Amino acid sequence: NAGVMQNPRHLVRRRGQEARLRCSPMKGHSHVYWYRQLPEEGLKFMVYLQKENIIDESGMPKERFSAEFPKEGPSILRIQQVVRGDSAAYFCASSPTRDITYNSPLHFGNGTRLTVT
Amino acid sequence: GENVEQHPSTLSVQEGDSAVIKCTYSDSASNYFPWYKQELGKRPQLIIDIRSNVGEKKDQRIAVTLNKTAKHFSLHITETQPEDSAVYFCAASGGGGSQGNLIFGKGTKLSVKP
Numbered sequence: 001n002a003g004v005m006q007n008p009r010h011l012v013r014r015r016g017q018e019a020r021l022r023c024s025p026m027k028g029h030s031h032v033y034w035y036r037q038l039p040e041e042g043l044k045f046m047v048y049l050q051k052e053n054i055i056d057e058s059g060m061p062k063e064r065f066s067a068e069f070p071k072e073g074p075s076i077l078r079i080q081q082v083v084r085g086d087s088a089a090y091f092c093a094s095s096p097t098r099d100i101t102y103n104s105p106l107h108f109g110n111g112t113r114l115t116v117t
Numbered sequence: 118g119e120n121v122e123q124h125p126s127t128l129s130v131q132e133g134d135s136a137v138i139k140c141t142y143s144d145s146a147s148n149y150f151p152w153y154k155q156e157l158g159k160r161p162q163l164i165i166d167i168r169s170n171v172g173e174k175k176d177q178r179i180a181v182t183l184n185k186t187a188k189h190f191s192l193h194i195t196e197t198q199p200e201d202s203a204v205y206f207c208a209a210s211g212g213g214g215s216q217g218n219l220i221f222g223k224g225t226k227l228s229v230k231p
Contacts (some may be wrong), residue, residue, distance in 0.1 A: 028214060033219075035221075041223060041224070042123075042222060042223040042224045043161065043197060043206065043221040044221075045218050045219070045220065045221075048218050056218060058118075064124060089158065099210075100149060100210045100218065100219055101148075101149050101168065101210070105163050106151070106163070106219055108153075108160040108161045110159070111160055
């Protein structure tokens, strides 16, 4: 089992450009979560998706950010018109069920480190 | 919604000593409490977890305790080693307002001095 795969590992964008971050969940997992981690800070929940559905986007900024998890292919976190404050590590995690519990814990990918210049 | 507070933010111990990290949560409906370890530049990795019907769980040198009444849980690391140096995050899940996602504390940076 290859685990949660994220790419790219590092992404550099100039202000105003678009950033696309990809996440392939663990095999058999249909629930994907995106978290943002600013330098020296904790993990902030952004969005929770199932295949073709956004379940909870309460942590997602209202503008410029969007996420999808299509029927086929990886989950995508898209940031339009990036600004310097978007520089952070973005982690994707997956689980086999809706409820994160003892029997279905959350597994993280290695993250994408976005730098906006 | 759920809010998780974690203390201390930094902790320095001598090799061989014990380390304790404490967390409190706000949503009494939360029922699952994992701990993650994150080494510099790497992904958070689950090290131990506990569910609300269990008061204590131990795995070799690490243990977690849960007090549901007081809504706090703690991570205990005994006989610390330099490779325990990392940032540790507590989290809570399962509450009515956060069903389906984990809410994390802000982390504790543990330094173990040889």
